[in-house]
Amino acid sequence: MLPLRFKTVILGLGGNHKKSLEKIKEVLRTLESQGILCIKKVSSIYLSSAWGFESEKKFVNLVVKALTWLSPHALLVIIKYFEAREGKKPVLKKTSYEDRVLDMDILFYEDFVISDKFLKIPHPHILKRAFVMVPAVEIIPHWIHPVLKRSLRDLYASFKDQIESQQIEKLEATLV
Numbered sequence: 494m495l496p497l498r499f500k501t502v503i504l505g506l507g508g509n510h511k512k513s514l515e516k517i518k519e520v521l522r523t524l525e526s527q528g529i530l531c532i533k534k535v536s537s538i539y540l541s542s543a544w545g546f547e548s549e550k551k552f553v554n555l556v557v558k559a560l561t562w563l564s565p566h567a568l569l570v571i572i573k574y575f576e577a578r579e580g581k582k583p584v585l586k587k588t589s590y591e592d593r594v595l596d597m598d599i600l601f602y603e604d605f606v607i608s609d610k611f612l613k614i615p616h617p618h619i620l621k622r623a624f625v626m627v628p629a630v631e632i633i634p635h636w637i638h639p640v641l642k643r644s645l646r647d648l649y650a651s652f653k654d655q656i657e658s659q660q661i662e663k664l665e666a667t668l669v
Contacts, residue, residue, distance in 0.1 A: 499531070499560040502568065503601040503633060505616070505625050507554035508579075509543065510594045514553045520575050520595065521557065529571060534558040536628030540662045543592075550592055553664070556600070556628040565602045569612050572597045600625065604639040615639060620652050623659035 506517045524530040536556040543552060561568055579594040600616045607614040615638060619625050626649050629636070634646040641648060649656065 497562040499562055500603050501533075501601075502530075502559055502561050502565075502599060502603075503629065503636070504557045504559065504572075505554065505598040505600050505629075506557065506596065507552045507624065508595045509550040509552040509592050513594055514538065516579055516595050517553070517555070520597070523575075524559075524571070529563060529568075530557075530559040530561050532557055532559045534632040536632045538664045539624055539628055540664055541624040542660050552624065554624040554628065556625065556632060558632055565599060565605060565607055565612060565614060568599060568602075572599065598625075600629065601636065601639070604637070606639050620648060621655070623656045623661045626652070626656050627661055627663075 506520075507513070508516060521530070521532060521535075525532055534557070539554045540551050541554055543550070563571070576593075576595050576597060598616050599612070599614055600619055602614050605614050616625075619629070619638075626645070630645050630649045634644065636645045637643065638645065638648060643651075
């Protein structure tokens with residue numbers, strides 16, 4: 494039998510309901526206790542406005558660096574299960590975002606580049622979203638974007654005006 498080979502994955506998590514932070518903590522604990530993830534780093538928690546749609550509710554967001562033995566597509570299936578369990582409907586078109594308890598995205602998986610009808614890695618909107626870039630740069634500033642071949646810190650500097658124009662606030666709360 495071949496030994497398991499763990500891969501590094503970077504996840505973005507968020508939600509904009511009263512219980513979103515509690516659900517994020519619960520999902521991360523479950524994924525760790527079931528041996529799906531081994532969490533290595535967790536960013537601070539950030540509060541941001543909705544992106545891609547209008548909502549009066551603010552989102553809590555964070556980024557996690559973890560190890561997993563699952564393939565990217567297998568991990569996606571598990572993520573979609575947890576999102577659906579919390580009531581998230583599948584996005585039927587690119588502009589159909591809505592309020593949700595839990596949202597999870599695979600931002601990076603090692604240096605893989607995947608583009609199929611189910612999964613895009615690296616996540617295509619990383620550079621457009623302050624609520625992703627700010628916590629990602631906090632915990633993995635030297636991570637090299639596998640397509641752009643530049644570190645997240647360098648990319649953040651290049652897109653700083655666009656990123657900093659979005660309202661984002663670091664919260665004092667932590668996951669611990």
